[in-house]
Amino acid sequence: MSPPQDDSVEAVVAATSPHSSMTMSAEVEESILVAYRSIGLGTFGAVMRFAGMPLEKIALFMNSSQVTGKNQFAQSIKLTFKGGPLAPFKVVGPASLFAWFMQYSVMGMAFQFFDHALSKGLGVAPVWYGKELMEPPPSNDNASNEDVDASYRTKSMAKTVLAPIMAGSLESVVANRAEVQRYDLTRW
Secondary structure, eight states, X not given: OOOOOHHHHHHHHXXXXXXXXXXXXXXXXHHHHHHHHHHHHHHHHHXXXXXXXXXXXXXXXXXXXXXXXXXXXXXXXXXXXXXXXXXXXXXXXXXXXXXXXXXXXXXXXXXXXXXXXXXXXXXXXXXXXXXXXGSOOOOTTOHHHHTOOHHHHHHHHHHHHXXXXXXXXXXXXXXXXXXXXXXXXXXX
């Protein structure tokens, strides 16, 4: 067996070195960004849902027959915190946190998927994400903005309306299934 050629050794070292720049295809990079954003949205959504649990419990009591007459809001607050200041959080378990994470992360992923798919299909720009949000908007004096025809605007508007509807529909299916799992309603 002959020793490896110098070019192949350099290629292996360059591919495995942490100091070399790694190149990815645009599709792989975009997929990683979508997953990254979706995980962030799922985590943020689960944390905020947990933090808002007292409000959710108050709303549940307000809409129940357990409060009647005057001062229903005050009655709901008393019922919510009847077991102490942490009582509203005691109903949250791992299944709740997982269900919330899945709901919000799937919604984020679905919106990004439908936004990019519709943008490519209709030939319009996708919604701004990441660093694009921190950049100043393009000025109206720019030559690229002056020749936007009615067809492009119509397609862009259709994409802007359809992407959240399609993502919400998909998320609704996932959320309903997650809530069934959370409350284990399949045994009824």
